[in-house]
Amino acid sequence: MSAATDKTPExxxxxxxxGVVLPVYNEEQGLRACLEGLLELLPPEALLVVDDGSxxxxxxxxxxxxxxxxxxxxxxxxxxxxxxxxNIWLRRKRPWVLSLDADGQHEARFLPEFLAAxxxxxxxxxxxxxxxxxxxxxxxxSNSLSTALLAWRSGRRLADSQCGxxxxxxxxxxxxxxxxxxxxxxxxxxxxxxLQGARVAHTPISCLYGPQKSSIHRLKDSLxxxxxxCESLAPSYGRxxxxxx
Numbered sequence: 001m002s003a004a005t006d007k008t009p010e011x012x013x014x015x016x017x018x019g020v021v022l023p024v025y026n027e028e029q030g031l032r033a034c035l036e037g038l039l040e041l042l043p044p045e046a047l048l049v050v051d052d053g054s055x056x057x058x059x060x061x062x063x064x065x066x067x068x069x070x071x072x073x074x075x076x077x078x079x080x081x082x083x084x085x086x087n088i089w090l091r092r093k094r095p096w097v098l099s100l101d102a103d104g105q106h107e108a109r110f111l112p113e114f115l116a117a118x119x120x121x122x123x124x125x126x127x128x129x130x131x132x133x134x135x136x137x138x139x140x141x142s143n144s145l146s147t148a149l150l151a152w153r154s155g156r157r158l159a160d161s162q163c164g165x166x167x168x169x170x171x172x173x174x175x176x177x178x179x180x181x182x183x184x185x186x187x188x189x190x191x192x193x194x195l196q197g198a199r200v201a202h203t204p205i206s207c208l209y210g211p212q213k214s215s216i217h218r219l220k221d222s223l224x225x226x227x228x229x230c231e232s233l234a235p236s237y238g239r240x241x242x243x244x245x
Contacts, residue, residue, distance in 0.1 A: 010119035013167075018115075019094035020047045021085030022102040023078050028056040030104030035065050037108030044068075048088060049102070050081040058102075079178070079185025086173050097168045105207050106165040113203045114167040121201035122172040123193055125158075126165035128207045138218070146225060150187060153232055154194035159202045161190055172198055176238075183216055184224040191228070192238035 020038060024031060031049075038047055044066040051059045053075035062069050070084060082099060089097045098114065100106040110126070117124045128143075147161040164186060172193055180188045194200065231237065 012115045013096045013118050015042055015046065017095045018042065018046055018098055018167075019085075019089030019092065019096070020098045020100070021082060021089065022047070022049045022100060023052060023081035023085065024049050024054060024058045024062070024102045025052045025075060025078070025081075026054045026056045026058060027102040028054075028058045028061055031058055031061050031102050032065070034100075034102050034104055034106070034108065035062060035067060038111075039065065041108055041111050048085050050085045052076060052078065052081040077181035077185075078183050079188075080181040082185060083178055083181075086168075090170055090174055093170075095170050097170060097173060098166070099168070100165045107206065107208065110165070110203070110205045113205070114165075117201040117203045118167055118169075120199060122169045122198040123190075124167040124201045124203055125160060125190075126163040126205040127159040127202040128163055128205060129159055142218075142222070146187065149225075149229060150191055150194075153229060154191055156194045156200070158190075158200075161187065163205070163207075165205055180224070180228065182224055183221050184228050187225060188228055191232055195232075195238040 020042065022031075022034070027034075035047065035049075045068075047067045049059070049062040049067055049069045051062075051069055051071040053072045059069045059071060070088065072081065072084075085099070086097055096118065098111070100108075106126070114124050114126075143160065143162045147158050150161045151158040166186075175196065176189060176192050178185060178189055178192075
C-alpha cells in the first residue's frame with residue numbers, strides 16, 4: 001500500500017485517476033439514471049459496467065451511453081463481477097477505483113465527498129448511518145449485525161461495513177488475495193484490508209430505496225458471511241496478496 005507522509009500532504013484524487021466499476025444484474029430500471037449522474041462528473045472512459053449475466057436490457061442501456069461493458073454469459077455473483085472490474089482497472093494503472101451499486105441506491109453527487117476523504121486513506125467507505133431509518137428493517141438489522149461482527153473481528157471502528165459505495169486505492173486492491181464471488185466478497189475485502197492495517201475513512205451518504213428487489217438471498221448470504229468469519233479465525237488469514245484482485 002502506498003502511504004502519504006506527514007511532511008507532504010497528499011492531494012485529493014483527480015477525476016482522470018479514477019476508474020469506476022458498476023456490477024450489474026438486471027438493473028435496467030435504475031441503471032440509466034445512475035450512469036447519467038456519473039457522466040455529469042466523469043467522462044465515459046472512466047466508467048466500466050460488468051454485466052453479471054443479465055437477461056434484461058442492462059448492457060444495451062450502458063452501451064447506448066458510450067459506457068464500456070464486460071459481460072458474464074452466466075451469473076457468477078456480485079463479488080466475481082467486482083473482482084473482474086478491479087482487475088481491469090489495475091491493468092490500466094488507474095490509481096483509484098470507485099465501486100457503487102447500479103440500482104439507483106447510490107447517488108453520484110457524493111463523489112466529491114469521497115475524493116475529499118481520500119488523502120491519507122487506502123479505502124473510503126460510504127456511511128449510511130444518517131439514513132438508517134430509510135432502510136428496510138431487515139437490511140438495517142443485517143447491516144448492524146454484520147458491521148458489529150466485522151468490527152469485533154478486526155478490532156477496528158466501523159460505521160457501515162455493508163455499503164457498496166466505496167473508493168479504493170489501487171495499491172490496496174493489488175495487495176489483497178480475494179477469493180469469494182458473492183456479496184460476501186465485499187466483507188472479505190474489508191476484513192482483509194483492516195487486518196493488514198489499511199487506513200480507512202468514512203464519508204456520510206444518503207441512500208435511495210425504491211421498488212427494486214434486493215438480489216441478496218437471506219439464508220445463503222448469511223451462511224456465506226458466517227463461513228467468512230470462521231475462515232478469518234485462521235492465524236494466517238489475509239496476510240498474503242496475489243498481485244491482483
